[in-house]
Amino acid sequence: MRWKFNSFFTLGLLYHSAVPLPSKMCSIVKMTDSSAALVAAQYLKKGCVVALPTDTLYGLACDCNNSKAINHLYQIKNRDSNKPLAICVSDITDIPKWADIHNISFDLLAELLPGPVTLLFNRSPHLNLELNPNVAKVAVRIPDHAFLRQLLKLMDFPLALTSANPSNEPSTLCISEFKSLWNQLGVVIDGGVIPNPDRFGSTIIDLSETNYFSVLRQGVCFDKILKILNKYNIVERKRLHSSE
Ligand SMILES: *[C@@H]1O[C@H](CO)[C@@H](O)[C@H](O)[C@H]1NC(C)=O
Ligand SMILES: *[C@@H]1O[C@H](CO)[C@@H](O)[C@H](O)[C@H]1NC(C)=O
Helix, strand or coil, rough: CCCHHHHHHHHHHHHHHHHHCCCCCEEEEEEECCCCCHHHHHHHHCCCEEEEECCCCEEEEECCCCHHHHHHHHHHHHCCCCCCCCCEEEEEHHHHHHEEEECCHHHHHHHCCCCEEEEEECCCCCCCCCCCCCCEEEEEEECCCCHHHHHHHCCCHHHHEEEECCEEEEEECHHHHHHHHHHCCEEEECCCCCCCCCCCCCEEEEEECCCCCEEEEEEHHHHHHHHHHHHCCCCCEEEECCCC
16 A cells, blocks of 8 residues: 555656656756856857856857857857847957957956956957857956856856847846746856846947947946946947947
């Protein structure tokens, strides 16, 4: 009697827990696990798309030198293939390898980064040609986020990075908000709730033109960023869009 009851109970539990889960599960790893960065790097190097926290929102990332992974990232988000992806590096000294920073000084870069600002430069020939083909500029990010920078140090290439939500849906601050994407990802890194209740993305500044900047999106820390650019005598060219 007792054995029968137990097996019935176990089956019931299995059935119960199987129902709400997607058919193919990815793993979820807590950001605070000591192996989290290593696990994420392994999935990224295999060509998987990984979800991770940043200093602004949850992001989807892949190895920017892996064109198959990039295509998969576009598919997962249902993103317009003409909309370019930003790249993400761990340190300002990595930027000149992937972008032409002309005479922008490291002093200026160090005042802006790491932080919630995306900088546009002309791309360098070292960057994967299949990342944003036919786009002359590349958007570079160094998030002010210890875990993400630790992960980037384990990678040979920058990460292609975009927000963790289907295109035209709200950006996300915790992993349950993009549950519909989990089954297409290699691993989800759970960093808890990101403290950015307004859900602003990074401020996007075009620095590709010597002596001038253009604002492409007014996001987090906008005024502070303008002050820094003014301090270095870089002049605003024109305001294209105040938000996106
Ligand atoms: C980067 O991508 C290019 C083009 O696919 C490939 O030829 C090259 O081997 C890759 N580099 C590394 C280190 O994986
Ligand atoms: C960069 O070059 C421009 C013109 O070539 C010059 O006016 C400007 O002062 C230079 N900026 C720096 C930081 O050297």
